[in-house]
Amino acid sequence: MSYVEDLAPRVGSLPPRAAFASTAWSLSLNGDWKFRLSPTIDAPEPGAVDLDDSDWATLPVPSSWPMHGHGKPSYTNVKYPFPVDPPRVPDENPTGDHRLTFDLPGDRPVGRTVLRFDGVDSHARVWLNGTELGWSTGSRLPVEYEVGHLLRAGANVLAVRVHQWSAASYLEDQDMWWLPGIFRDVTLLHRPDGGLTDFFVHADFEPSESDHTVGTGLLRIDTDVPARLSVPELGITDHPAGEPVDIGCVTGWTAEQPRLYAATLATDTEQVAIRIGFRTVSIVDGVLLVNGRRILLRGVNRHEFHPDLGRVVPEETLRAELLLMKRCHVNAIRTSHYPPDSRMLALADELGFWVVDECDLETHGFGVDGWRRNPSDDPQWTDAYLDRMRRMVERDKNHPSIILWSLGNESGIGVNHGAMAQWTRHRDPSRPIHYEGDHACRHVDVYSRMYASHAEVDAIGRHAEPRHPDADDALDARRRGMPFVLCEYGHAMGNGPGGLLEYRELFERHPRCQGGFIWEWLDHGIRSHTADGREYFRYGGDFGEELHDGNFIVDGLVFPDRTPSPGLVEFAKIIEPVRIGFAGTAPGSRTVRLHSTYDHATLAGAVLRWRVAVDGEQLGAGETPVPPIPAGGSVELALTDLPAPTGAGECWLTVSVESGTDTAWAAAGHVLGDGQTQLAPAHRPVLVAPVAPRAGEVIELGAGRFDPTDGVLRGLGDLSLSGPRLDVWRAPIDNDKPYRADWSAAGLHRMHHRTAEVRATAAGLLVRTRVAAASRDRGLAVQYRWTAHDDLLRVVVSVVPEGEWPFPLPRLGLRLALPAALARVTWFGGGPGEAYADSRQAARIDRFSATVDELQTPYVFPQENGNRTAVRWATLLDDAGHGLRVEGAPTVELTARRWTSERLAAARHTVDLVADDAIHLNLDHAQHGLGSGSCGPAVLPRYELRAEPVTFEVRLRAI
Numbered sequence: 006m007s008y009v010e011d012l013a014p015r016v017g018s019l020p021p022r023a024a025f026a027s028t029a030w031s032l033s034l035n036g037d038w039k040f041r042l043s044p045t046i047d048a049p050e051p052g053a054v055d056l057d058d059s060d061w062a063t064l065p066v067p068s069s070w071p072m073h074g075h076g077k078p079s080y081t082n083v084k085y086p087f088p089v090d091p092p093r094v095p096d097e098n099p100t101g102d103h104r105l106t107f108d109l110p111g112d113r114p115v116g117r118t119v120l121r122f123d124g125v126d127s128h129a130r131v132w133l134n135g136t137e138l139g140w141s142t143g144s145r146l147p148v149e150y151e152v153g154h155l156l157r158a159g160a161n162v163l164a165v166r167v168h169q170w171s172a173a174s175y176l177e178d179q180d181m182w183w184l185p186g187i188f189r190d191v192t193l194l195h196r197p198d199g200g201l202t203d204f205f206v207h208a209d210f211e212p213s214e215s216d217h218t219v220g221t222g223l224l225r226i227d228t229d230v231p232a233r234l235s236v237p238e239l240g241i242t243d244h245p246a247g248e249p250v251d252i253g254c255v256t257g258w259t260a261e262q263p264r265l266y267a268a269t270l271a272t273d274t275e276q277v278a279i280r281i282g283f284r285t286v287s288i289v290d291g292v293l294l295v296n297g298r299r300i301l302l303r304g305v306n307r308h309e310f311h312p313d314l315g316r317v318v319p320e321e322t323l324r325a326e327l328l329l330m331k332r333c334h335v336n337a338i339r340t341s342h343y344p345p346d347s348r349m350l351a352l353a354d355e356l357g358f359w360v361v362d363e364c365d366l367e368t369h370g371f372g373v374d375g376w377r378r379n380p381s382d383d384p385q386w387t388d389a390y391l392d393r394m395r396r397m398v399e400r401d402k403n404h405p406s407i408i409l410w411s412l413g414n415e416s417g418i419g420v421n422h423g424a425m426a427q428w429t430r431h432r433d434p435s436r437p438i439h440y441e442g443d444h445a446c447r448h449v450d451v452y453s454r455m456y457a458s459h460a461e462v463d464a465i466g467r468h469a470e471p472r473h474p475d476a477d478d479a480l481d482a483r484r485r486g487m488p489f490v491l492c493e494y495g496h497a498m499g500n501g502p503g504g505l506l507e508y509r510e511l512f513e514r515h516p517r518c519q520g521g522f523i524w525e526w527l528d529h530g531i532r533s534h535t536a537d538g539r540e541y542f543r544y545g546g547d548f549g550e551e552l553h554d555g556n557f558i559v560d561g562l563v564f565p566d567r568t569p570s571p572g573l574v575e576f577a578k579i580i581e582p583v584r585i586g587f588a589g590t591a592p593g594s595r596t597v598r599l600h601s602t603y604d605h606a607t608l609a610g611a612v613l614r615w616r617v618a619v620d621g622e623q624l625g626a627g628e629t630p631v632p633p634i635p636a637g638g639s640v641e642l643a644l645t646d647l648p649a650p651t652g653a654g655e656c657w658l659t660v661s662v663e664s665g666t667d668t669a670w671a672a673a674g675h676v677l678g679d680g681q682t683q684l685a686p687a688h689r690p691v692l693v694a695p696v697a698p699r700a701g702e703v704i705e706l707g708a709g710r711f712d713p714t715d716g717v718l719r720g721l722g723d724l725s726l727s728g729p730r731l732d733v734w735r736a737p738i739d740n741d742k743p744y745r746a747d748w749s750a751a752g753l754h755r756m757h758h759r760t761a762e763v764r765a766t767a768a769g770l771l772v773r774t775r776v777a778a779a780s781r782d783r784g785l786a787v788q789y790r791w792t793a794h795d796d797l798l799r800v801v802v803s804v805v806p807e808g809e810w811p812f813p814l815p816r817l818g819l820r821l822a823l824p825a826a827l828a829r830v831t832w833f834g835g836g837p838g839e840a841y842a843d844s845r846q847a848a849r850i851d852r853f854s855a856t857v858d859e860l861q862t863p864y865v866f867p868q869e870n871g872n873r874t875a876v877r878w879a880t881l882l883d884d885a886g887h888g889l890r891v892e893g894a895p896t897v898e899l900t901a902r903r904w905t906s907e908r909l910a911a912a913r914h915t916v917d918l919v920a921d922d923a924i925h926l927n928l929d930h931a932q933h934g935l936g937s938g939s940c941g942p943a944v945l946p947r948y949e950l951r952a953e954p955v956t957f958e959v960r961l962r963a964i
């Protein structure tokens with residue numbers, strides 16, 4: 006058996022301990038290393054000092070080597086990309102030898118020195134100055150070697166042999182790219198005699214009765230050697246670290262107000278700077294509390310990925326993404342599915358996030374064969390499981406942001422989870438344990454599920470969930486008494502997710518349902534360029550993988566370059582901290598009710614801004630200070646003397662609540678919540694009497710010119726166009742997975758329009774068609790009743806389904822083609838971004854403008870996108886201001902793009918989309934919702950677009 010098939014997690018390294026920076030000497034070994042990639046582990050060993058590596062490549066460390074042209078990335082979700090035969094690994098085992106020659110100054114302190122690797126994927130064997138130190142597995146976990154005795158002044162040679170595959174690969178089957186490399190820091194750390202090896206901060210918090218944000222702190226820091234603790238702000242100086250200090254009044258640490266106290270731990274030879282956050286996590290009556298109050302997790306799952314660098318996430322990128330989360334009101338992060346770079350946890354402490362720190366463990370691929378030989382239930386693997394948990398908990402235990410330890414992800418269930426939980430509980434009783442795979446909740450403290458439907462969450466909220474088949478009465482009762490979290494929900498793949506509002510309602514209805522984490526934060530697309538330099542992102546299968554899971558890797562709330570997607574805009578709206586409601590109908594005044602959804606923080610210093618606009622044109626605006634609102638509380642403010650609606654347009658009052666002071670993540674003026682109420686409806690002019698058509702070579706009706714053979718509109722005034730015709734199809738979105746087979750079998754993407762009748766009447770034009778797919782007998786009987794009123798052309802469309810339609814329709818509306826020049830769009834309706842029936846909370850009613858190109862959302866895998874909802878009217882104009890005005894009666898859903906739905910559906914990457922010589926406009930009566938069906942529940946019934954008889958109206962006018 007080869008050493009890479011050893012079940013031992015590591016050999017030759019030191020016991021795990023807390024990660025910390027100190028005044029002791031240290032040296033970063035990051036930088037340019039020499040690199041040689043071999044296809045198997047049989048390549049000559051790289052450790053000898055005198056080995057000639059002059060013809061090796063140069064590679065930055067940290068790095069994922071396939072991102073630098075050595076080998077290729079590959080992607081599988083569940084499946085192992087090698088035969089499942091633990092602990093065996095394939096002969097093809099990419100092996101990256103890394104060598105660094107570094108100089109040590111003569112004056113560096115001698116004595117104990119530790120060589121630390123913060124992350125190597127996956128099996129790392131290490132030599133220093135020709136001596137082999139050992140090897141390790143556990144890719145996202147630190148490992149340290151004692152090296153002081155081997156270091157010398159002048160040149161030193163460090164060699165690291167990294168094998169992509171090892172027995173430990175069976176424990177690292179997370180849904181992500183397979184990307185080997187030394188992807189986190191490499192550092193030499195001097196350990197002075199009498200210095201600290203490890204410490205454990207215990208900083209509990211007891212809120213006061215009058216104000217839960219302040220209270221009493223109890224501080225004790227366990228250290229392995231005697232040390233002195235100083236916390237200047239709290240008047241603590243040189244206190245013996247291990248002795249508890251009863252601290253009078255402190256401010257608690259919460260994700261909303263991450264109050265940290267700077268402290269130092271000192272020995273005679275070293276000082277360590279630490280930041281202490283006082284907080285207590287508890288479960289009381291089945292509810293998860295922090296500092297005595299229920300928290301609601303408005304969270305995301307975060308992987309570590311960068312579109313150019315793979316697993317290496319530069320510090321600026323990390324900071325920018327956490328700031329973006331804060332600006333979007335995200336308050337919780339699950340570190341799916343491994344402990345992150347320690348910097349992320351330091352930032353979470355600083356900016357304020359509730360963190361679920363998850364162990365680097367997933368054995369999902371055993372599920373493919375019925376979980377046979379799953380390591381989770383095999384005692385031969387216990388050491389490996391325990392080692393992973395210990396390395397995470399020991400490294401991360403001093404971060405106040407971490408409120409739950411997670412045993413890992415999707416690894417079935419077995420004795421080794423029990424061992425991990427038991428060890429963790431003993432080592433750190435202060436944090437409850439999470440693991441979704443423990444469905445019976447034998448080992449965990451929190452009940453967790455992924456992708457549970459709304460109905461299931463509701464049942465859980467009522468403590469009425471079904472009994473788990475493996476649970477006896479006691480175990481069943483135990484689970485029913487636990488807090489519940491959705492560790493994954495709202496699958497953000499492509500367009501979506503929909504249905505988030507209804508989850509929020511459940512989280513707010515049931516005390517036990519404490520929120521969850523959207524799957525997931527980031528699309529893991531790999532940035533690429535076409536030969537002519539156009540940027541796009543690649544996904545599974547784009548690197549010639551034998552097995553892959555395609556675009557299932559691009560399922561985030563932000564695009565690979567971390568640009569927010571509409572899904573993030575919607576999520577931010579759903580979880581906004583200030584909810585706004587309105588009351589009153591008296592002219593010129595409204596009562597605005599502001600409700601704070603903060604769990605701990607008092608909202609203070611905020612400003613309410615209001616604006617009254619008719620058809621999007623402002624009539625007046627103002628602002629007023631918001632009195633402090635306690636967490637969970639409400640206030641009412643009266644707005645009086647609002648301008649009176651004028652003219653015939655629709656009048657709206659829009660209110661936003663904005664922060665009054667700067668925070669670490671946003672300048673003052675950051676919107677914490679907004680809302681709208683209609684002050685006056687539009688007054689539609691009565692249509693003048695219809696004119697009669699004139700039939701000839703074409704049928705002329707008002708400004709419209711129709712083809713007498715099929716009754717299709719070909720021109721309007723000076724405008725040539727084609728359509729509108731009934732359209733029922735959309736380029737499937739990832740979340741359409743539950744419907745795709747039905748839609749495709751029904752031929753919705755290849756409907757034929759048979760003209761049944763084109764008849765000029767005294768008052769207009771009647772066109773009847775039957776829309777149906779080849780080979781199927783079901784169809785849609787369509788009537789278009791056209792009338793002309795002055796220059797306005799009106800069509801009333803009636804659709805009657807014939808035959809069985811046992812599935813929803815993707816869309817129902819009209820499609821037309823316009824000249825390509827009509828690319829400037831202005832609309833009054835929902836915006837500014839795209840919105841769909843079950844994802845439209847972020848759309849406000851206003852007047853917006855965008856080019857057709859700007860209306861597109863560039864989902865990495867092209868699919869239906871860009872719908873503007875509740876559009877009252879829109880104009881599509883060319884640069885000279887000529888074009889088309891469309892009106893809904895009362896509203897229409899609008900999508901405009903430079904390619905057809907068919908071309909959109911055929912595209913595999915954004916660069917496949919090439920503009921036609923037309924603008925394709927969809928004016929929909931409705932579209933089916935989005936749901937979360939790419940991995941989770943389909944569209945909620947209320948947002949389904951059922952095939953039912955329907956009548957809708959659209960008006961057209963040439964401009």
Ligand code: GAL
Nearest residue numbers: 082180414415493524560940
């Ligand atoms: C879950 C899994 C995630 C991801 C997601 C689908 O089952 O925990 O890692 O695969 O499904 O995108």
